[in-house]
Structure formats: C-alpha cells, structure tokens
Amino acid sequence: MSLLELSDVRKHFGTVQALRGVTFSVEPGQVVGLVGDNGAGKSTLMKTITGVHVPDGGTIRFDGTELNGRHPGDIRALGIEMIYQDLALARMQDVASNIFLGREPTRRVLGTPLRVIDRGRMEREAEVMIKRLGARVPSVQYVVGRLSGGQQQSVAIARALTFNPKLVIMDEPTAALAVREVEHVLDLIRELKRARIAIILISHRLTDVFAVCDRIVALRQGVVVADDPILETSMNDVVAHIVGAA
C-alpha cells in the first residue's frame, strides 16, 4: 500500500479550476519531484494535502487514513509536514516558539490542572534539533525575523523534522538560497531518504530534482501530465511536459 494516495483530487477557487482531478501516489521513503509551470497547481495541491485547502472532490489517503476535510493540525499529527515556500514562520516570535508552533509542550502548574508552555523543554529540544541539522542559528531565543533567509529556512526545516514525520513536503526549498546552502538542502533530502522518510519536492530547478528524486510528476493546468521514474526520463522530456509540448 502506498504511503500517500491521491485520487481524482479537485479544487476550484471561484471560476478558476486549480486542480482538475489529480491522481498519483507516493511510496514510503520515496523522493518525488513535483514540477510544473507557475499556476500549474503544485502549491494548491500540496496545501490541499496538508489541510490548508479543503478539496472539492476526490480522495486523499495517507497511511490508510482519509485526509479529506481534516484540520491541518490533525494532518500534521498523522505525520505529514510541509516546508512552505514563504516558510510560514511567525517572525516576531523566537526560534524555539516557531519550531514548536502548534505543538508546544506543556506542564502543570504546581500540580493544578492549569497548564503552561514548558519553555525550558522547548528550548532544549529546539537546541538539539538545530544542532542536529548543523544550522548556524545564534540562539533558539532569537527572534526569527532577525535571522538571515538561510537561517530562517533552517528553522522551518527544523520544525518539519522535529516530530518524526513520515512525509515531508518541500515547496521550492532551494529557490532563495545560495549555492552552498542548496547543497546542504539536497544532502538533507538524501539523509531523510536514508531514514525512510518520503519527500515531495516542488522545484523549478530541474538539476536539483534530477539530483535527488526517484520519480518525477509533472503537473499542467491542474492535472498530472507525466509520472515517470527518474531513470526513464530526461530533462528535455520533463521540460516538454511542463510547457505542454509533449
């Protein structure tokens, strides 16, 4: 059984049909490249998986559970994390708060039923995660908005990986990065793959996609136009699918 199965997923915004019946699946530990032109529906599709958008039709199953209509928090709890293109960080809050956003550990106050956020634990665990990723973030108490773009992305990545996800969706993770940082992200993807974590990588940079993916899914005008193992396709083929020349 596939880890993630999408079947005929549809979504429209007003009169715009963003997704016109998307069907594809992701196996455990597989790295799938999702490519397509601007407006092809890549981000919409991913946000539909994570529960930010509610699909109009079709089914999304993850690990045997149907996701349709579930709240983003529930879907995260099932093991799907997404690194959003805009990173989805609360920039006036500190690093630790962002890493644990929506999942803050709490503790009881003096044995009463009152619960407060366990700052100490949050900071310790955030520290561990940041170290494990080898990210250069000055302090987990630092306000995220004061960090560089690359550092902010490290925070977003740390957040996605802290709770042992089974599937990580990355929306253009390399678009805003310097060359050396791009290598770092690609290494990370390879490392996750070794840990049997499935990944959907959205990217315009086909060299990145070919460097790490097992499979490439091309989306055009809200439908899947190609779904090939990386070894059976070429950059020319993929470009042709993206622009609709194939």
Added chain:
Amino acid sequence: MTTDTAVGAGASPSRWSRLAVRSESLAVLAILMVGLSILSPYFLSVSNFLNILLATSVIGVLAYGATFVIAAAGIDLSLGSVLGLSGVVGALAINELGVPWPLGILLCLVTGAFCGLINGLLNTRAGIPAFIATLGMLGVARGLALVLTNGVPVYGLADPVVYLGQGRPLGIPTPVIIFLLVGAIAHFVLAYTRFGKYAVVIGDNEAAARAMGVRVQRHRVALYVVSGAMAGIAGLLFIARVNSGDPTAGLNYELTAITATILGGTNLFGGRATIVGTLIGALIMGVLQNGLNLLAVSSFYQQMAIGTVLVLAVWLDQINRTRRLR
C-alpha cells in the same frame, strides 16, 4: 527587564513577549511623575497614588481586554459600550428582577462575554472586519443600555456590590485589588499558556498559525469573548464604584483603553503584546488624567490630550519600526 528588541546577539529578545516592558513606556511614566511632582504639591502622596490606581482600574481592565484582541491583530471598539451595557444589566437584574447579587455580578461578566461572542462570530463567520463588527456593537450595546434603563441610571445597589467599588480592605480600594488580580491572571494567560501564545502568533502570521494547526477562527472568537468579559468586569467595577447602573457609563473609554494598550508596547498590528506593558500604559493614562485634574485643566482638554497621546504613541512605534528595519 530587557530593553527593546534592538540589542546584541547575546540578549534574549524573546523575553520581551513574556514579561518585559518596553523601556520607553516606563520612561514616559517616570517623566510624567517627576514632572507632576514638581508642578503640583498634591501629586506625591500615598492617597493620591491610590486615587490614581482607583481611577485607572476600570480603564486598566478594559485595556487588558484590548490587549488580547490587539495581540491577534484585531480591534475591539465596543469596549466602552459593552462596559455600559454589562453594568446596566447587572444593576437591573439585582434591583428590578431581585436576582441575588452574586448572580448579578456573574451576569455582568456573561453580558460582556456574550457581546464579545457576537463580535467574534461576526468577524470570523460572517467575515465582517473587526473594525466594523465592533463599531456596530459600540452602537447597539450603548443603545440597548439606554433602552433597558429608559436613559435613567439605576440607583442604589446591594451592599456587597457597592463594597466591590467602594470598599477598602487594608486601606486599598477594592477595584484596585481586582484590577491587579485580573492583571495577574491575564498576564499568566497571555505570557505562559498556549492560549496566549496563539493570540500573538495569529497576529504575527495568521496563515502560518493556520498551517501549523492553530484553529485560528475559533481562537479569534475566544479572544473577543475574553475582551467582552473584561468589559463586563470593568462594567461591574464602574457600577459598584458609583453605586448605580448608568447607561452612559464608559462612553469613549475604548479610546483610552486602546491608547493604554499601545502605550504599553503592544503592537497595533499584532504579534507582540504584554499585559505588564498594558498596566504601565494604563498607569500613564491615569497619571496624566490625575495630573491634569490637579493642575485644574478642563476635562475638555483632557479628551484632546488622550487623543493626542494615542496618535503620538502609534507614531513613535512607527518610527521605531522603520529604524529597526533599516
């Protein structure tokens, strides 16, 4: 206490959101107090300070409510009217309907919370901007308070209720005790619980909050309920202090409450809020009004002063922000 976020790498800017007060707010309060001590021989005394705290307590509780809503980039313009309505409902229930006074007290809170609920639902379910939803409530709640009382204050409340406004356990006015106690609870909730954390996160980046699993709409409604309940407590304090349910109570108080909140360092556009700051902000407003009274400045000018301070506070914050971004 740390200063503003613009400090070196070793500092811990995050503490800002949990306890610390903007140093500028304290400086303003200190300058005002020093200035008034020089200008008026009556300013510097324990009894006058208790007066200031007493006069600040109603506004302060309202400002706590404003803080929760503004933290999440919302606004509640109905605070003053809801204060008036809550007080009137409590007074009428006790005096006209013979409701036992503890229940009457509770009714003040419930009325306020209910108004907040309506505000929140209009904002989140009907998609009406908070500014308009609460402006509508400002009109409706005030009108309803006038309708219920026929425009005439409800005089003479039960003794225990009056004690809440006029009592002085250990020489400290009861409203001051309630003001500080509610402040302590509000601070605890805003600074240490998930509820408070999500309020500022929604104000900071609503889309991120939603994507990370915060139930944004529901949370917003809850914040307006908190704000309304605070207005209910303020309404109770008001009727208790003047020993009557006045339908015009709290007129324009939202102006002062929001000013106090912004003065305290809460970001008008959300993402950053502290109750301790709001307390300082409310004290600034209290000291200012007290000083203007002592200096025999007409109350007409006081209105102008409050309005000016509000605009100044936001302006200074804007200057700070652009400087930080540079």
